Each structure stands twice: as structure tokens, then as C-alpha cells.
Amino acid sequence: MHIKRLTSGWLGSLICLLAGAVIPLSFAPFNFWPAGILAPPILALLLIDQPRGRSWLRSLLFGFGLFGAGASWVYISIHDFGRTPIWLALIMTGLFVGFLALVFSLPFYLFRRWFTPDKTTILIGFPAVWVLGEWLRSWLLTGFPWLYSGYAHIDTWLAGWAPIFGVYGLSLFVVTTGCGIVWLGLQLRGKANQSNHTNIAPPTRLQFAIPAALLVVIWGGGALLEKIEWTHFNDDDKVEIAIIQPNIPLEVKWNPFYRTHILDTLLALSEPHWDADLILWPEAAIPLMYSEADEFLAEVETLAAHHNTALISGIIFDDREQLKYFNSILGLGAASQIYFKQRLVPFGEYVPLEKYLRGLIEFFDLPNSIIHPGPRNQHNLQTADYAVAPYICYEVVYPDLVAANLDSAELMLTISNDAWFGDSIGPLQHFQMAQMRALENGRYMIRGTNTGLSGIISNKGKIETSGSQFVQEAVIGTAYRTHGSTPFSKIRSYPTVIFCFAILLALILRRSWQ
Known part of the structure; x- marks a missing residue:
């Protein structure tokens, strides 16, 4: 023609x-x-x-x-x-x-x-x-x-x-x-x-x-x-990883009736893996506000510290003084610090033009649509030996944000809850973007999600290990702390x-x- x-x-x-x-x-x-x-x-x-x-x-x-x-x-x-x-x-x-x-x-x-x-x-x-x-x-x-x-x-x-x-x-x-x-x-x-x-x-x-x-x-x-x-690493840089994928249905996630069941599930899936160097729970894995979770967090802190394991989990942090809520990542046991998500999902975590839209239909009143953005220039999560650069869900798709927040971290991790998109191609595209961030920055990326795909990505952007979608499981694998930096991580x-x-x-x- x-x-x-x-x-x-x-x-x-x-x-x-x-x-x-x-x-x-x-x-x-x-x-x-x-x-x-x-x-x-x-x-x-x-x-x-x-x-x-x-x-x-x-x-x-x-x-x-x-x-x-x-x-x-x-x-x-x-x-x-x-x-x-x-x-x-x-x-x-x-x-x-x-x-x-x-x-x-x-x-x-x-x-x-x-x-x-x-x-x-x-x-x-x-x-x-x-x-x-x-x-x-x-x-x-x-x-x-x-x-x-x-x-x-x-x-x-x-x-x-x-x-x-x-x-x-x-x-x-x-x-x-x-x-x-x-x-x-x-x-x-x-x-x-x-x-x-x-x-x-x-x-x-x-x-x-x-x-x-x-x-x-x-x-x-x-x-x-x-x-x-x-970037480079050697055998001494090995980090044994256990990624907990609880596969909790969104319909019951914030229902108080299921709260004990969800917490017990997280602990039961983690129990065989306290010998791992790092255990990762997904985004907002703990179905409690931070201020309400003192007893549970103390229990987990004791378990993780006893085994010298870094446990990292998503949780909603509530600032009672300022009446603000933050989507956050918390380090327990051998890990410390807390990170507040900076890039939020419109309508999923906050409602643009809130005073006009909230209450019109149920979609504008989703349970997480009350989140505030965290500050810039936050500290990475810390263990005794290395730093971990954290990213929550949507943040990992921003190449310059990921590189800017890397700092001196030797590992990267991202947590998400892709259950919001069911069995569509969206979560698979999301995983591919995490691969690109690992490749751009020459760092291993650990990805933990509620329903999958969870996995470990090498510093070359290759999938080292991954779980299955919509399966309750622990994904086990090895990551390496990498040293040096790529040109992109510097010049973006x-x-x-x-x-x-x-x-x-x-x-x-x-x-x-x-």
C-alpha cells in the first residue's frame, strides 16, 4: 500500500x-x-x-x-x-x-x-x-x-x-x-x-x-x-533474605475482626526463617496504626533482636500531634530507622481536590486515601553493617527519586501491595520497573508484596528468585551488598x-x- x-x-x-x-x-x-x-x-x-x-x-x-x-x-x-x-x-x-x-x-x-x-x-x-x-x-x-x-x-x-x-x-x-x-x-x-x-x-x-x-x-x-x-561484591557481602508474602485479601485487610489472624499469619510465615539476615514484610503489612501496635511491635522487636535478624515491614504511621498519617517502612531487630513515603498515588493515598470529591462515591473514600507525603532527604534504613535504601510501591517507578535517595546504601528494597490491580498486567509491569532501577544503580533490589510478585533482583537487573502471585508463601534467596556506583546513580x-x-x-x- x-x-x-x-x-x-x-x-x-x-x-x-x-x-x-x-x-x-x-x-x-x-x-x-x-x-x-x-x-x-x-x-x-x-x-x-x-x-x-x-x-x-x-x-x-x-x-x-x-x-x-x-x-x-x-x-x-x-x-x-x-x-x-x-x-x-x-x-x-x-x-x-x-x-x-x-x-x-x-x-x-x-x-x-x-x-x-x-x-x-x-x-x-x-x-x-x-x-x-x-x-x-x-x-x-x-x-x-x-x-x-x-x-x-x-x-x-x-x-x-x-x-x-x-x-x-x-x-x-x-x-x-x-x-x-x-x-x-x-x-x-x-x-x-x-x-x-x-x-x-x-x-x-x-x-x-x-x-x-x-x-x-x-x-x-x-x-x-x-x-x-x-559495581562489585564478594562472598562476605552475602545477605540471606526471606520475603514474607501473606496474600491477605484487601476486603479483610483493615477489618478488625481479621486483625489477629493477619498478625498470626505474618509471624507463622516468618517463624522458620529467623536465621535469615533480613526478613521483609510488605507494604502496610501490620493492620494497625503505629501508635496502636506497641505490644505487637515489642514482640517482633524481641524476636528479631534475639536472632540478630533485620526485620523490615510496612506500617501506617500516625502522627497524633499533627493529625497526619504516613505510609512508612519500619526497621526492627538488627534494623533501625523509619522511612516515610514521598511520592503518593493520587486517589489511592490522597484525594486531589479533596473537599469537593471525598464522599461523592466510595472510590474517593478508600481506607488509605488519607496519607501525607514524607519529607525529602530522609535517612536510609540501617543495620549494624550496611544501609538499605527503601522505596514504597509507586516510588520505585521514579528513576531520579530512586537514584537521589540511594546515598551510600548497599542494598535497595521496595514493598508494595499490588492486590489493588488483581491479576492484570499492572503488577508485572511494576516488577519490570524495579528491575530497571536495580540495573540503573548497580544494586540488588529486594521486592516484597502482599500478593506478588515478590523476589530478588540482581545488580544487573536479572531476577534471581521470585515467588508466585496470589500464593501465601515465604520467598527465600540471597542478595549481595554491592560497592561502587554507576554513572547514572551520580548524574541521574x-x-x-x-x-x-x-x-x-x-x-x-x-x-x-x-
């Missing part, structure tokens, strides 16, 4: 919607990473020489396909656990996906407005806009940093770049790869200078060689960088973001000089 026909009318818009919906196939649990390479340049081609209004509509449809296929699992928490009627849950899910699609579309509307879509702009400008769009989604209105293209490449050669440039750098290379492949294909077939709907000039040999060389550098460089050991995402802005500035100046 001729490219001009594909870019005309409703057919091109439909292809944008479908191309966006294909991208989630590149992430867990499908892991068909070529889909994430080939879909973005389809959007680039279908924006060429289109009116601004149509360009915006197509990027909006692409975003709706991306988040509709990849993030609509929020329906489960809205309907199943928020007890929202089906019709209203569908509307709210649609509004959520539509808002994300709108945020996704804005950079591409500006891209079409400010840039002439010649071969250079498509090859380097479009990937830069894509990455800046991902970066925008990391902070706008607290952010939703989900479905970044780079996450699909934990196990490809591109993973070698992650300890240097992080997930944004991988996204830049992914989209550049796609644009380079498509552009080379068009040149080889002679389509670039045959199509009368574009102003792309016939390529010279040098122009043909540049994208080919770029692909070799991106993928070959990644393969070589994988061999570098940015700033160089990649600045580089993308510099590319766009250069293209704007180039256009003004023509």
Missing part, C-alpha cells in the same frame, strides 16, 4: 490508534520488544505534512491506544475495590486514559508546529520529543511514569546503556532505532523521493550511512557496555533530558538559518 494513502484521512488515524496499542506488547508479561521499536516511527511518518489539528488528533489517538492497552488495569481498583458501578468505573477509566493520552499528545503537537519533518528531524528530533514527553509524564501533576519505551530492554543489548543514561537513555535509543530502521527501509525501496506528500530530499551516500552507523553504535555500544562491572537523568532539549534547539536554529 502506498504511504500517501496510509497517511490520508481516517485510515491514518486508525493506524495511529492501533500502533499505540501495540507498544504494551513490548513490556512484561509479553516481552515482545520489537513492537516497541517499530510502533513509534509509524506515528512519526503519519504526522508528516498533516494539518496541525490532524497531527494533534493522531498523536492523541496513539496515546489513547498506548494507555488504553497498557494502563487500563486501573479499572480493577476503581470497580472491584473502589466499589464503583461498572458504568461509572468505565467512564473514570476512560477519563484516566484520555488524560494520559492528552499529556502524551502535547509534545507531538508542538513538534509538528515547530519543526519541518525532513529526514534529520525524523531521525533525531522525533526521538528527542518522545523522551521529553516521557520526562513530562514523570512530574506533571505528580506524574505517572509508566510505559516508558526503555523498560522493554532489560534483556537486550541496549541494557548496557542503562547504568549510564537510565531508562530515558534507553527510550531515546529505542525510538532512534525505530526511526533509523524505517528511514533506511524507505531509502532502500526508493520511497523517500517518490512520495509527493513529503519534502524529504533524495539521500546522498553520507546521509544513508549516518543512520546505519548510528544503529551500529547504539546496539554495538550497548553490547560492549554490558561487560562492564560498574539530567544529561539525557538536556541532550534532548539541545537537539530540539539545534533543529530550531537550523530551520531559522535555512
Whole structure:
């Protein structure tokens, strides 16, 4: 089919919607990473020489396909656990996906407005806009940093770049790869200078060689960088881990009738593993406020101290003086300190526009939607020999937050309660993001959840051991305290973001000089 026909009318818009919906196939649990390479340049081609209004509509449809296929699992928490009627849950899910699609579309509307879509702009400008769009989604209105293209490449050669440039750098290379492949294909077939709907000039040999060389550098460089050991450990750095996965249904989690049963379950699952160096309980594992849990915490503190075990658990901390509640991680026994979650989940932990929304429907009154954010620059959890960098649930999907809070910690851990998303693909995507954080920072990541997946991830982002979803179990394994640091843990995402802005500035100046 001729490219001009594909870019005309409703057919091109439909292809944008479908191309966006294909991208989630590149992430867990499908892991068909070529889909994430080939879909973005389809959007680039279908924006060429289109009116601004149509360009915006197509990027909006692409975003709706991306988040509709990849993030609509929020329906489960809205309907199943928020007890929202089906019709209203569908509307709210649609509004959520539509808002994300709108945020996704804005950079591409500006891209079409400010840039002439010649071969250079498509090859380097479009990937830069894509990455800046991902970066925008990391902070706008607290952010939703989900479905970044780079996450699909934990196990490809591109993973070698992650300890240097992080997930944004991988996204830049992914989209550049796609644009380079498509552009080379068009040149080889002679389509670039045959199509009368574009102003792309016939390529010279040098122009043909540049994208080919770029692909070799991106993928070959990644393969070589994988061999570098940015961080190191030895046998003395071994830490025996027991991750307790209690699999407590959300329906009974905060019901006082089940409180004793839940506490007994945590202790019974932990009992065979007091010889472990570290026992991890999941997010808000203790179904009591901190001020109400004195007796239980004293019992656990005594058990853990007697066995010289670091027990780390999630608990809701209530500040009675300030009437504030914090989602926190507490160290007991051989561990100490308490950490308060900084990045909160909208509607799940707090309600935006609370005075207008709370009480309208049950979803806006979820039991945890009273949480306050913790302060910045908190201390890591401590044991006698090492520090552990803690992250609660949603925080682990923020690459710069994780790197900024790492400090001198030799281990990382994250706790969560992904039961809110049932048996959808959401928890599997979440686990994959934790893998990327381990790879970026060269640290072992211990992940404990209520219903799964719980597991241990190596400093190379590989899964060392993992449990099963919706199973009550203890996941046993070994982690290592790692020393040294990766470039990313020091410089974070700033160089990649600045580089993308510099590319766009250069293209704007180039256009003004023509």
C-alpha cells in the first residue's frame, strides 16, 4: 500500500490508534520488544505534512491506544475495590486514559508546529520529543511514569546503556532505532523521493550511512557496555533474605475482626526463617496504626533482636500531634530507622481536590486515601553493617527519586501491595520497573508484596528468585551488598533530558538559518 494513502484521512488515524496499542506488547508479561521499536516511527511518518489539528488528533489517538492497552488495569481498583458501578468505573477509566493520552499528545503537537519533518528531524528530533514527553509524564501533576519505551530492554543489548543514561537513555535509543530502521527501509525501496506528500530530499551516500552507523553504535555500544562491572561484591557481602508474602485479601485487610489472624499469619510465615539476615514484610503489612501496635511491635522487636535478624515491614504511621498519617517502612531487630513515603498515588493515598470529591462515591473514600507525603532527604534504613535504601510501591517507578535517595546504601528494597490491580498486567509491569532501577544503580533490589510478585533482583537487573502471585508463601534467596556506583546513580537523568532539549534547539536554529 502506498504511504500517501496510509497517511490520508481516517485510515491514518486508525493506524495511529492501533500502533499505540501495540507498544504494551513490548513490556512484561509479553516481552515482545520489537513492537516497541517499530510502533513509534509509524506515528512519526503519519504526522508528516498533516494539518496541525490532524497531527494533534493522531498523536492523541496513539496515546489513547498506548494507555488504553497498557494502563487500563486501573479499572480493577476503581470497580472491584473502589466499589464503583461498572458504568461509572468505565467512564473514570476512560477519563484516566484520555488524560494520559492528552499529556502524551502535547509534545507531538508542538513538534509538528515547530519543526519541518525532513529526514534529520525524523531521525533525531522525533526521538528527542518522545523522551521529553516521557520526562513530562514523570512530574506533571505528580506524574505517572509508566510505559516508558526503555523498560522493554532489560534483556537486550541496549541494557548496557542503562547504568549510564537510565531508562530515558534507553527510550531515546529505542525510538532512534525505530526511526533509523524505517528511514533506511524507505531509502532502500526508493520511497523517500517518490512520495509527493513529503519534502524529504533524495539521500546522498553520507546521509544513508549516518543512520546505519548510528544503529551500529547504539546496539554495538550497548553490547560492549554490558561487560562492564560498574559495581562489585564478594562472598562476605552475602545477605540471606526471606520475603514474607501473606496474600491477605484487601476486603479483610483493615477489618478488625481479621486483625489477629493477619498478625498470626505474618509471624507463622516468618517463624522458620529467623536465621535469615533480613526478613521483609510488605507494604502496610501490620493492620494497625503505629501508635496502636506497641505490644505487637515489642514482640517482633524481641524476636528479631534475639536472632540478630533485620526485620523490615510496612506500617501506617500516625502522627497524633499533627493529625497526619504516613505510609512508612519500619526497621526492627538488627534494623533501625523509619522511612516515610514521598511520592503518593493520587486517589489511592490522597484525594486531589479533596473537599469537593471525598464522599461523592466510595472510590474517593478508600481506607488509605488519607496519607501525607514524607519529607525529602530522609535517612536510609540501617543495620549494624550496611544501609538499605527503601522505596514504597509507586516510588520505585521514579528513576531520579530512586537514584537521589540511594546515598551510600548497599542494598535497595521496595514493598508494595499490588492486590489493588488483581491479576492484570499492572503488577508485572511494576516488577519490570524495579528491575530497571536495580540495573540503573548497580544494586540488588529486594521486592516484597502482599500478593506478588515478590523476589530478588540482581545488580544487573536479572531476577534471581521470585515467588508466585496470589500464593501465601515465604520467598527465600540471597542478595549481595554491592560497592561502587554507576554513572547514572551520580548524574541521574539530567544529561539525557538536556541532550534532548539541545537537539530540539539545534533543529530550531537550523530551520531559522535555512
